[in-house]
Amino acid sequence: METIVLVVHLIIALALIGVVLLQRSEGGALGIGGSGGGGGGGLFTARGAGNALTRITAYLAVAFFCTSIALTVIATQHGTGSVIDNVTPPAASGSQPAPADGTGGSVLPQLPAAPATPQVPVTP
Template structure:
């Protein structure tokens, strides 16, 4: 079931991308403009059909997104990550942190305490 919804979701995403790229730029938000001045060749009926189709694809995309989220949550609620942890025999239940003295290099008497000044 989840695979079918995922495939439909991917097809809707591709269709939504394609339909948005087919639409004419009317706002000129990036400074590109919408083209010539007259409405003789604008195709307003086609533009409104593309707009309606964009809304349909967008609503279907959001519905499949919500359905995938609900299905993923339902599967996640049935199992815990901690259930999959297998402890070795004799291993402590909680890991211990290493000692700080093993992380630091041994001190040397020759080393300067501060780096030299850059002039």
């Protein structure tokens, strides 16, 4: 069931992206998308196509939200919890002694200690 809802969700997401990209720009930035040609009386006039794309976008958005909620409900019914709950904690530090050099057992290389006074280059 989860796979079916996920596939439908992905198809709706791709269709929503396509429909949004098909819509005409209303901003008129750089002079693109401002004027639409074509005569009147056709099946999809400029206004009719805009209304159809707006409605399709709204229906796809509602379907996208519904499938998102359905996927969330399905995921919570499995009861597996969070991924972090499945991580095992590291081994206790009492089994290995701390190094004598005071590095604290870090696997990273240690930087040399900073000098007590700043060293400034002196020109002769």
